[in-house]
Amino acid sequence: MIPHPYSEDSMKDLNQARISKEDRGYLFRYPIETSSESDYWNLSELPARHLRALLDLLSPTWKGEKVRIDGYRSLGEPDLVHPLFPDETREFGRSGNRLELYEPRLTYVQKLIQSLLSIIQFEYKNERIQIDGFHLKNPAQWLRPGGGAADILAQAATRCNLKCRFCYNLGSPPALKTTPRKAKEEFQEILTRIAYYVPGSKMGLFPNAGSPCEMLAHPYILEILSALRRKTGEVLRIATNGSQLTPEIIRALAQYHPLLVDVSLNSSSSTRRRWLMKDSHPEVALSAPAALQSAHIPYSVVIVPWPFPSVEEMVKDLTRTVAYSARFNPVYIQISLPGYSQWFSKEALFDREEVWNRLKAEILRLRTVTDCPLIIRPGLFEEYLDPEAVDAPRLIGVIKNSPAAGAGLVKGDRLIAINGLPIKNRTQARSLLGMIQDSPMQEASITVDRPGGPIELTLDLKKFDYPFNPRIAPFAGCVFPSSGIPLNWSEQLRNMVLFKQVREVLILTSTLVKPILEKRIRENFFPTEVKLHMRVPPNRYLGGNIFMGDLLVVEDFINAVKEYLKEGLGSPDLIVIPSSPFHMSGWGRDLTGRVYKDIERSTGIPVGLIECDPIFD
Ligand code: SF4
Structure with missing residues (x-):
């Protein structure tokens, strides 16, 4: 018998919990x-x-x-x-x-x-x-639009029952460190959050969650899910390490449809999972894919390949784990490329470039022998060196039993028209498919380019089966390598340059975004008298082998400007930065809570932000 952490109440009668006036009583x-x-x-x-x-x-x-x-x-x-x-x-x-x-x-x-x-x-x-x-006298005054039920559930992810060798929480910056409080107190706070939550507009109390741990390890998680489900019909997304997914818990979870469970399986080998995650009962997580499938709960498998004891061992294990997972019809398999910050290790642990390229090569090979979509996280890594590919409406897979699969779409297809409308790029393809899926339409025609020549197919939007469900997966089941870079980036940049009438602009971006941004700038008209310089600030604050633009902080940007000024190329009259490193709360703060305006205060040069979402998909 595997011990589970849930309170007795939650197992006896999940529906007993009611949100009373008292549930609004938690004091912030x-x-x-x-x-x-x-x-x-x-x-x-x-x-x-x-x-x-x-x-x-x-x-x-x-x-x-x-x-x-x-x-x-x-x-x-x-x-x-x-x-x-x-x-x-x-x-x-x-x-x-x-x-x-x-x-x-x-x-x-x-x-x-x-x-x-x-x-x-x-x-x-x-x-x-x-x-x-x-x-707070009246918490209702502090409601803001946010991430909906996901924001509330994140408040429960305050503890973990495992100790993964790669645990990202060991490398979190101080502002995001999570320290659990008494479970009962956290539960009362979450009930109050649920009581104030307005599902239609997704207005909720501002979050306070740190870097997430294991939400199913919270002793009151079933009561929380129960209360949340009574409040909203939204999809509840549960990220879990799988160690709590016993048959009883899966039966309990099945009451809360619609659900999407992300299971961090990491390895299909019980020996390796035991070693990698310090999971003393790996058989629970390893049985979860089959059990979730039997319970008709859609789920994805998450794998963090960890390059120890050797890169070859990691790749072999990835290959086995993908084959194992695909047998039980996950919606898709997500492979998160590994990295570590300076808080995780002061010593260099592995060569990121070598490991990521090796993994990418293996994942591309696995796609040819696996019928489940394999998604690389961050998706942009797959194609950033080929800016043409980032814009291409090309599929890396289709979700089983989705309208896309039913129509006969396959990986490698390039969409060229939807309902007769020519498709020029990925952004357009995604937004049209999203609109069609959310509309009352029954059917849509889709033309794809294949080695044998263009072919027209029919999407039957009402015909789908497990694991697909339009509530949990967008684009009628089509899977793209990443969301790409929105086309309006270069327009925003041009408008900013023209409006502010500047002559010299320093653009600070990331390794993954730079090639595509350079291409867009080449293709878009910019006044010739305006000099554009582009630099990639290193992630010195997080350190380790992190190289993501979304994880840069104000200090990194200030250092990059100072280093640029030392090059003696002149002083820019505008600094432009994609806004995603400051996306967390809508208040222009970086991961440390520092406001982006400190960049202009420190350098004396005005800063303009290009509005964009984080690219980790
Ligand atoms: S399951 Fe997640 S939170 Fe828990 S140790 Fe592993 S990586 Fe860390």
Whole structure:
């Protein structure tokens, strides 16, 4: 018998839990620090410190246009200019505060109260009163559109029962470290979040989750799923290491359709899984694919190939694990290419380039012998060196029993028309397929280019079976290597350059995006008098062998600008950065909670962001 961590209540009657008025009763509490010297604000510096804090939350405008300010004059002393960002404040530190990442207005409130406590004493009935914190009076005021049920479920992923050799949590930056609290307290907070959640608009309380652990290890997870399911009909996506997926738990999960379970199997060998994940009961996870299939629960298999004890051993195990997983009809198999940060290891562990290229070669080979889509994460790695390929509407697979599979689409097909509309690129193909799938249409025609010549096929959108379900997989079952790079990137860049009338632009991007961005710039009209320079900042903050643009932080960008200036090529009048490293909460913060505006404060050069989503798909 495998011990499981669930509370007895949850196993007896999952439907007993009801969201009562009390379930809204969790208090969202925040401390006020008053002891440290550095928190002491004197009266004369109060306006500057408040203004700086406010400018981390908003941009002043005049007649609708952004205005940059770097100082102020007090109405009481109109002759004196107070600089907001004198040299000593230009090198702002990392925040490391999770709240700053997700709801910086609350850190502003904290600072506001702290500053008042520096200069006044609160009283009640003539008696001094001390305070050391506050709580939200009305959490409904703090609702924001977000990731829906997924944001709420992420709050449960605070602990893990395994100890993977590659665990990304060992390499998380401090702001994202997860420390579990008492399970009951976390449960009450989650129930309150569910109570305030507005499913239609996906308005929810700001998240507070760190880097996710194993959500099925939460003692109250079944009650949480039960409460969430009563609140919303959304797909519930459960990421799990598989060690909790006993037949009883799978039976319990089957009550919460629609579901998509991502099972981190990592290896189909019980010996290797035991070694890799310190899983003392590997047979549970290894039985999960068959059991999920029997329970009709759609799932994907996740594999992190770890290049130890040798690259060859890793590749052999990947080959076996893909073959094993594909037997039980997962929706797709995701292969996450391995990496590590400086917090994970100060020593160099493996050559990323060598390992990733070896894995890519093997995955491309496996695609020729596997009928389940094999997705490389990050998908852009598969094709970034061939910018033409990134735009191509080419399939790397189709989901079994999907409308695409029923129509006869196969991997390698290049879509050339949908319902007679010529398809020029991947972005267009994905958006048209998405629209068609979400529409009441019964059928669509699709023309594909194949070695034997173009062929027209018919998608029967209402005909599908397990493992496909339109609620859990987009594009009628077509699978592309990655979402590609949206075409409007270069338009945004051009508009920014023209609108701001700049002459010299420094674009900071990533290794994976640079080739395609260069191609787009070549193809799009840019005024010849504008000089565009492109640089790839190294991921020095995360370190290790990380090289993803989405994981760059403000400090990395500042260092890259300084290094560029040292090259002596001149001083740009605009820095342009894709916005994805600052995507986490919609407040322009990087992984450390630091606002992107610090780049312009530190370098003195204005920064423009190209709006884009993270590319890890
Ligand atoms: S299952 Fe996930 S959270 Fe747990 S040890 Fe492995 S990688 Fe870390």
